[in-house]
Amino acid sequence: MSIxxxxxxxxxxxxxxxxxxxxxxxxxxxCLVERGDFASGATGACHxxxxxxxxxxxxxxxxxxxxxxENQILRRIARKCVETxxxxxxxxxxxxxxxxxxxxxxxxxxxxxxxxxxxSKALDLVPGLNPSLEEAITVPDCSIDPFRLCMLNTxxxxxxxxxxxxxxxxIEVVKExxxxxxxxxxxxxxSQVKEIRARIIINATGAWGDRVARMGGAVVPMSLSxxxxxxxxxxxxxxxxxxxxxxxxxxxxxxxEAVCLAGxxxxxxxxxxxxxxxxAEVDIVTTQAEQMVPAFGSTRLIRAYTGVRPLLKASTxxxxxxxxxxxxxxxDHENGMYSILGGKLTTYRLMAEKMxxxxxxxxGLKTSCRTAELPLEGQDELSGYPLTKRLAxxxxxxxxxxxxxxSTVEHAINTMGTQYVGDIQHRTRLGxxxxxxxxxxxxxxxxxQELGRxxxxxxxxxxxxxxxxxxxxIRPALWGDQLREEQLIESxxxxxxxxxxxx
Amino acid sequence: xxxxxxxxxxxSGLTAAIxxxxxxxxxxxxxxxxxxxxxxxxxxxxxxxGGRPMDGYGALPEGHPYRLVGKRGIEDGLRMLKDIMASxxxxxxxxIRANREILTPIGTFKTTCLVPRTMEASQGCRDEYLxxxxxxxxxxxxxxxxxxxxxxxxxxxxxAGCSSTLALAAxxxxxxxxxxxxxxxxxxxxxxxxxxxxAVLGLKNPVAxxxxxxxxxxxxxxxxxxxxxxxPGMRLFxxxxxxxxxxxxxxxxxxPISSVEIRGATVEAVTLAASGRPTRVQGRxxxxxxxxxVSGGLYATRESVRExxxxxxxxxxxxxxxxxxxxxxxxxxxxxxxxxxxxxxFRPAGSSLENLFVCGSILANSEIMKNRCGHGMALATGxxxxxxxxxxxx
Numbered sequence: 001m002s003i004x005x006x007x008x009x010x011x012x013x014x015x016x017x018x019x020x021x022x023x024x025x026x027x028x029x030x031c032l033v034e035r036g037d038f039a040s041g042a043t044g045a046c047h048x049x050x051x052x053x054x055x056x057x058x059x060x061x062x063x064x065x066x067x068x069x070e071n072q073i074l075r076r077i078a079r080k081c082v083e084t085x086x087x088x089x090x091x092x093x094x095x096x097x098x099x100x101x102x103x104x105x106x107x108x109x110x111x112x113x114x115x116x117x118x119x120s121k122a123l124d125l126v127p128g129l130n131p132s133l134e135e136a137i138t139v140p141d142c143s144i145d146p147f148r149l150c151m152l153n154t155x156x157x158x159x160x161x162x163x164x165x166x167x168x169x170x171i172e173v174v175k176e177x178x179x180x181x182x183x184x185x186x187x188x189x190x191s192q193v194k195e196i197r198a199r200i201i202i203n204a205t206g207a208w209g210d211r212v213a214r215m216g217g218a219v220v221p222m223s224l225s226x227x228x229x230x231x232x233x234x235x236x237x238x239x240x241x242x243x244x245x246x247x248x249x250x251x252x253x254x255x256x257e258a259v260c261l262a263g264x265x266x267x268x269x270x271x272x273x274x275x276x277x278x279x280a281e282v283d284i285v286t287t288q289a290e291q292m293v294p295a296f297g298s299t300r301l302i303r304a305y306t307g308v309r310p311l312l313k314a315s316t317x318x319x320x321x322x323x324x325x326x327x328x329x330x331x332d333h334e335n336g337m338y339s340i341l342g343g344k345l346t347t348y349r350l351m352a353e354k355m356x357x358x359x360x361x362x363x364g365l366k367t368s369c370r371t372a373e374l375p376l377e378g379q380d381e382l383s384g385y386p387l388t389k390r391l392a393x394x395x396x397x398x399x400x401x402x403x404x405x406x407s408t409v410e411h412a413i414n415t416m417g418t419q420y421v422g423d424i425q426h427r428t429r430l431g432x433x434x435x436x437x438x439x440x441x442x443x444x445x446x447x448x449q450e451l452g453r454x455x456x457x458x459x460x461x462x463x464x465x466x467x468x469x470x471x472x473x474i475r476p477a478l479w480g481d482q483l484r485e486e487q488l489i490e491s492x493x494x495x496x497x498x499x500x501x502x503x
Numbered sequence: 504x505x506x507x508x509x510x511x512x513x514x515s516g517l518t519a520a521i522x523x524x525x526x527x528x529x530x531x532x533x534x535x536x537x538x539x540x541x542x543x544x545x546x547x548x549x550x551x552x553g554g555r556p557m558d559g560y561g562a563l564p565e566g567h568p569y570r571l572v573g574k575r576g577i578e579d580g581l582r583m584l585k586d587i588m589a590s591x592x593x594x595x596x597x598x599i600r601a602n603r604e605i606l607t608p609i610g611t612f613k614t615t616c617l618v619p620r621t622m623e624a625s626q627g628c629r630d631e632y633l634x635x636x637x638x639x640x641x642x643x644x645x646x647x648x649x650x651x652x653x654x655x656x657x658x659x660x661x662x663a664g665c666s667s668t669l670a671l672a673a674x675x676x677x678x679x680x681x682x683x684x685x686x687x688x689x690x691x692x693x694x695x696x697x698x699x700x701x702a703v704l705g706l707k708n709p710v711a712x713x714x715x716x717x718x719x720x721x722x723x724x725x726x727x728x729x730x731x732x733x734x735p736g737m738r739l740f741x742x743x744x745x746x747x748x749x750x751x752x753x754x755x756x757x758x759p760i761s762s763v764e765i766r767g768a769t770v771e772a773v774t775l776a777a778s779g780r781p782t783r784v785q786g787r788x789x790x791x792x793x794x795x796x797v798s799g800g801l802y803a804t805r806e807s808v809r810e811x812x813x814x815x816x817x818x819x820x821x822x823x824x825x826x827x828x829x830x831x832x833x834x835x836x837x838x839x840x841x842x843x844x845x846x847x848x849f850r851p852a853g854s855s856l857e858n859l860f861v862c863g864s865i866l867a868n869s870e871i872m873k874n875r876c877g878h879g880m881a882l883a884t885g886x887x888x889x890x891x892x893x894x895x896x897x
């Protein structure tokens with residue numbers, strides 16, 4: 001099977017999806033190829049923080065300015081993805097006053113609005129804060145749903161003739177006379193290979209950038225650093241909480257829907273696919289978060305996760321991932337392939353704009369970028385996850401933690417025609433609660449069998465794969481009630497269902 | 504003043520309490536709520552390290568609770584359970600001389616030792632045609648998991664208008680529903696062989712229900728245990744609780760212990776945080792049978808593991824980073840060995856308390872998932888602790 005188009009985008013993170021939308025709005029045919037579901041790399045494994053730029057203000061003024069500009073754009077165009085929580089930078093006893101002064105000045109220079117709050121004012125806003133705080137500074141931080149952002153960006157693409165292939169892994173870059181003219185992509189479940197041909201190939205694969213570039217005969221110098229985060233089982237703060245000090249481990253807590261995310265660590269890694277989380281990382285993040293919001297220490301963590309920062313290698317400077325610029329770069333490999341690397345979720349739209357400008361130049365086209373003006377399409381169809389809607393289909397609950405009914409699951413299966421249980425989880429919040437799919441994934445797969453979407457033989461191996469992956473995220477944060485729940489889940493799969501191996 | 508206060512109303516606590524009440528001692532059970540047993544298959548796993556149950560006995564480490572009980576003690580526990588169940592509407596089948604298999608809802612076979620009569624015909628079901636009956640909308644049972652795994656199988660769906668096993672069980676206790684179900688089942692054509700049904704054949708008299716269906720369709724029938732909540736687990740629990748009450752035992756259900764009173768080497772009383780008015784329960788001896796993590800007998804903090812009632816010393820298998828293996832499907836996570844170590848008299852090791860005994864899955868080194876010794880260990884240690892306690896009191 002083969003497809004012909006003008007531009008191939010490899011990677012379904014925010015950057016790739018943003019490029020697809022931009023190309024669609026400028027009328028350029030394209031095909032996006034993604035190995036997993038949307039946002040399965042760093043996009044989905046970050047804080048979900050729409051930066052105000054405050055975090056970068058002191059060290060990287062240019063990144064800070066980019067952030068505040070994009071922050072304002074995204075609040076406007078992506079209302080259904082952004083929760084305008086506002087953010088606080090909290091100064092605790094012992095944190096440098098000098099850094100605070102520098103911070104205020106840098107924010108001012110970058111155009112980031114701040115206000116200094118007394119401890120009592122700050123505690124009025126966020127009662128869970130450490131009551132011994134010295135002061136807090138407000139910034140326009142927001143929380144953002146990276147998965148929904150990717151879905152909406154590709155919505156525009158899908159409705160304007162773009163082709164979006166998720167669960168397709170690029171296994172080869174096709175070259176003719178030294179020029180990249182297409183890719184071969186293999187569907188994960190069926191192993192069917194499609195050949196896609198285009199005039200330009202864009203490598204937007206983040207941490208996998210070097211690997212994909214090498215398939216096209218090029219190299220991109222990258223410095224990979226993993227950052228691990230934890231998820232609480234409820235929302236401890238209604239605002240983004242940052243520690244007012246130079247960036248370091250565990251300095252951010254972000255509210256997101258019904259939970260809070262906290263992180264991160266920064267540890268150099270070589271392989272973006274091997275992502276073990278050390279329980280010690282969970283301890284670091286929890287201990288730090290606890291200093292800002294004391295209840296964090298006694299709150300149930302439902303899991304940990306980790307993502308790889310796709311940073312460009314600083315020529316000779318050492319240091320950890322945080323000291324490397326968060327700026328992005330477009331590399332022309334001069335063989336028909338471009339790599340777009342670095343950057344961050346907040347600036348994904350700007351990155352896409354610059355990339356597509358290059359494409360337009362190559363094609364000799366003049367249409368200018370409109371992604372900053374037009375609201376994301378498809379937002380009206382999103383209802384979010386309001387309780388009222390979930391209660392309406394309570395007749396038969398599949399996921400008790402998140403109150404997802406059978407009709408919602410069937411609707412997702414039927415409209416997507418998907419064979420991947422992860423797709424349903426991402427789109428309905430099935431399995432996102434405290435048991436992390438321990439009960440409902442077995443059911444969702446059973447429903448998929450009934451609807452003829454997946455064969456029962458395959459569904460057992462999907463279930464096993466899911467449980468193994470799930471355990472990876474849960475294992476580093478097991479104590480208290482989460483450990484209790486995990487032992488129950490284990491007794492179901494290894495005891496009642498006898499799916500375990502022999503020791 | 505009671506003779507014995509048993510803390511925990513699960514398998515081991517009930518076993519201990521039934522023995523003591525049967526011996527004429529004034530006994531009470533304190534339980535925070537229905538036990539983890541209600542989430543189990545209701546089958547009695549004894550030991551499965553390959554071959555017959557006792558083949559694995561020698562391979563158990565010295566500190567395993569079974570080693571402290573001895574083979575004879577394991578057999579005594581099983582015999583006690585079989586005797587109790589034999590005089591109930593749900594007799595149990597099986598002996599310590601052999602392990603047996605039951606079909607699971609995902610089409611695998613689980614090894615166990617004693618099974619309720621309703622699962623007896625599960626053994627050997629793969630040798631002939633198997634017809635699985637399920638119910639439309641039942642959310643924890645998907646027959647295609649089974650039919651895709653076993654070669655000679657088929658299934659039919661009955662619409663009973665309910666989506667949970669508990670609701671179905673209630674319907675099977677109505678004669679009208681049972682008649683309707685039987686005539687439907689007689690009307691469908693099923694190739695010669697056995698019929699399997701998820702475990703929903705009522706809470707009180709499942710064997711009678713099964714036999715009625717079986718005789719009306721002229722087929723051998725058996726139940727497949729389901730995911731929690733599990734009817735076979737609830738039936739087992741209810742039968743044992745009733746057996747205890749019939750022997751004159753008292754139950755305090757639904758309230759956690761808020762404090763314990765200890766004088767010198769003696770536990771004198773515990774106080775229950777009952778709403779309105781705390782209840783003080785005094786006893787000459789106490790048995791701690793609060794179970795492991797799931798039931799709250801043990802509680803893990805970020806650094807360690809606590810025993811919340813008496814704050815007894817807990818054996819903790821290393822640092823938190825080592826509590827779990829990386830492979831979810833490999834039984835034997837080190838945390839399974841966490842618990843209370845006891846001496847030969849089943850008193851907590853290293854504790855000065857003379858009238859406190861410990862039994863069940865709270866015991867250290869049990870490694871239940873790895874050894875597949877769940878309820879068998881509860882029976883054996885429950886009986887052993889009760890006998891030790893009896894010896895002290897009488």
